Amino acid sequence: MTYLLQALQARVGEFVSLRRDIHRHPELAFEEHRTAALVADKLEGWGYAVHRGLGGTGVVGTLQRGQGTRRLGLRADMDALPIEEASGAEWRSQRPGLMHACGHDGHTAMLLAAARHLAEQGRFDGTLNLIFQPAEEGGGGALRMMADGLFEQHPCDAVFAMHNMPGIPQGRLVLREGATMASSDYATITLTGIGGHGALPQHTADPIVAAASLVMALQTVVSRNVDPLQAAVVTVGALNAGRANNVIPATATLELSVRALDREVRTLLERRIKALVQSQAESFGVHASIDWRAGYAVLVNTPEETAFAREVAVELLGAEQVTLQGPPLTGSEDFAFMLERVPGSYLFIGNGDAPGNCMVHHPGYDFNDDNIAIGSAYWVKLTERFLGAGGRPPASKITITAGECRHRPAPEGANSHERSGPVLQHTNAVWRDVTRVTHRRSKARADGMGRISQVPRTGGAASARSDSCAQPLSIGVISCV
Ligand SMILES: [Zn+2]
Numbered sequence: 001m002t003y004l005l006q007a008l009q010a011r012v013g014e015f016v017s018l019r020r021d022i023h024r025h026p027e028l029a030f031e032e033h034r035t036a037a038l039v040a041d042k043l044e045g046w047g048y049a050v051h052r053g054l055g056g057t058g059v060v061g062t063l064q065r066g067q068g069t070r071r072l073g074l075r076a077d078m079d080a081l082p083i084e085e086a087s088g089a090e091w092r093s094q095r096p097g098l099m100h101a102c103g104h105d106g107h108t109a110m111l112l113a114a115a116r117h118l119a120e121q122g123r124f125d126g127t128l129n130l131i132f133q134p135a136e137e138g139g140g141g142a143l144r145m146m147a148d149g150l151f152e153q154h155p156c157d158a159v160f161a162m163h164n165m166p167g168i169p170q171g172r173l174v175l176r177e178g179a180t181m182a183s184s185d186y187a188t189i190t191l192t193g194i195g196g197h198g199a200l201p202q203h204t205a206d207p208i209v210a211a212a213s214l215v216m217a218l219q220t221v222v223s224r225n226v227d228p229l230q231a232a233v234v235t236v237g238a239l240n241a242g243r244a245n246n247v248i249p250a251t252a253t254l255e256l257s258v259r260a261l262d263r264e265v266r267t268l269l270e271r272r273i274k275a276l277v278q279s280q281a282e283s284f285g286v287h288a289s290i291d292w293r294a295g296y297a298v299l300v301n302t303p304e305e306t307a308f309a310r311e312v313a314v315e316l317l318g319a320e321q322v323t324l325q326g327p328p329l330t331g332s333e334d335f336a337f338m339l340e341r342v343p344g345s346y347l348f349i350g351n352g353d354a355p356g357n358c359m360v361h362h363p364g365y366d367f368n369d370d371n372i373a374i375g376s377a378y379w380v381k382l383t384e385r386f387l388g389a390g391g392r393p394p395a396s397k398i399t400i401t402a403g404e405c406r407h408r409p410a411p412e413g414a415n416s417h418e419r420s421g422p423v424l425q426h427t428n429a430v431w432r433d434v435t436r437v438t439h440r441r442s443k444a445r446a447d448g449m450g451r452i453s454q455v456p457r458t459g460g461a462a463s464a465r466s467d468s469c470a471q472p473l474s475i476g477v478i479s480c481v
C-alpha cells in the first residue's frame with residue numbers, strides 16, 4: 001500500500017461515518033439542502049472558498065495554492081432516488097421512499113475525504129475546484145450549474161468524475177477513452193384514431209392496432225438502420241390504451257427511451273423514429289404526435305485526459321488493479337454535459353462483485369465504504385499530478401520522493417521514444433540500482449533490480465516492481481520529444 005493510501009486509510013473512519021450520515025438522510029434532485037450545507041460547511045472549515053447555491057443546491061469549493069495558472073475541476077453528485085430501501089443496513093435511510101441507491105453518498109464522501117487531505121497536506125500549485133452537483137438522476141444538475149455560470153466563475157482546464165459500479169471487484173478502477181456512457185432521449189407518442197364499439201371495428205380507426213404495429217416496427221430502427229457495429233437502444237417502456245374489452249379507444253400513448261453511444265447514431269435514431277411513427281400512423285389511418293425530449297448527451301472521455309487519469313490510477317494501485325479500456329455502458333450520466341465544455345475523463349470504481357451484490361438503483365444496494373480511501377487517494381494523486389509544478393513532471397527527470405536512484409539517460413542511438421526518457425515516481429520505498437529504463441513502443445526494459453511489468457503505448461503509464469522491496473513503482477511514459 002502506498003504512503004498516500006495509508007494516509008487516507010488512517011483517517012477513513014471519519015468519512016465512513018459521514019457517508020453513512022448522508023445515507024441516512026437522502027434527498028431528491030434539487031432538494032439536497034442538508035447534504036449541500038454539510039458539504040459547504042466542511043469545505044469552509046478546511047479553508048476552501050465556498051460558493052453555495054450554484055444551480056439550485058450545487059456547491060463549489062475552491063482552493064488556490066502558489067502561482068500556478070492551471071485549474072482543475074473534480075466533480076461528485078449528491079442526490080438520492082425515490083426508492084424504498086431494503087438494504088437492511090444499520091445506517092439505512094430514515095426517510096420513507098427515498099434512498100441513496102446510486103452511491104452518490106459515497107461519491108460525496110470520497111471527494112470530501114480528498115478535500116480535507118488536500119487542504120491539510122496537498123502539494124500543488126494552481127486552482128482546485130471541487131464541484132458537488134445536485135440532481136444527477138435525470139434532473140440535469142450539471143446543466144443547471146453550467147447555466148448558472150459554473151465554468152465562467154470557476155474556470156477549469158480539465159474536469160474529472162468517478163462513479164462506483166457493482167459487479168466490478170471492489171476498488172478496481174476502470175477507465176475508457178472515447179464514448180463511455182450513452183445519450184438518453186425520451187419520447188411520448190400519442191396515436192389518435194376514432195373510438196367505437198369493439199364489435200364494429202369497421203367504423204373506427206383503432207389506435208391500439210397501430211400502436212402494436214409501431215412497437216414492432218420500432219425494433220427495426222436498431223436492427224436495420226443502425227450500423228451493426230454501433231450500439232443503440234430503443235425501448236418502449238409504456239404502452240397505454242383502452243379500459244374495456246369491448247371498447248375501441250380513441251387514443252394510445254407510447255413512452256420511449258432512446259440511447260446511443262455516438263452523436264451521429266443519436267441523430268439517426270431520432271430521424272428514423274419520427275419517420276416511422278408518421279408513416280405507420282398514416283398506414284393505419286390514425287394521427288400521430290411526438291413529444292421528443294432530449295436528455296443527457298453521450299459521455300465522451302477525451303484522449304489526453306484519459307491517458308493522464310490512467311497514469312494516475314496505475315501509479316496509485318498498480319496495473320493489475322486498473323482496467324485501461326473498459327467497455328462502454330448504455331446508462332447515462334449528466335457529467336457528459338461538462339465534458340462537452342471542458343476536456344476530462346470519467347471512470348468507474350468497482351463496488352464489489354460478491355454474489356448478492358446489488359446493482360445501483362436496486363433497493364438492496366449500498367455503497368462500499370472500503371472504496372473511500374482508494375477513491376479519495378485517486379483524487380489526491382490526480383490533483384497533485386495535474387496541478388504539480390508545471391503540470392506533469394518534465395521529461396528526462398526522475399522524481400523519487402523517498403529512496404535513492406541512480407539514473408542514466410537512455411543510450412545514444414535510441415529512437416525518439418527512448419530518448420525522451422522516463423519519469424519515475426516513488427512514494428515510500430527504497431528503489432536502488434535502477435540503471436536504465438528504456439521504452440520502445442509497447443516493450444520496456446529495466447536493468448538493475450527493477451522489473452517493468454507492463455507498458456502501454458507512448459503517453460500511457462507503466463507500473464514496475466522492485467525486487468528488493470516489492471513496492472509498486474510507477475513510471476510515467478513520456479510522449480516523444
Ligand atoms: Zn443512478
Ligand SMILES: [Zn+2]
Pocket residue numbers: 102103104136163
Ligand atoms: Zn449515479
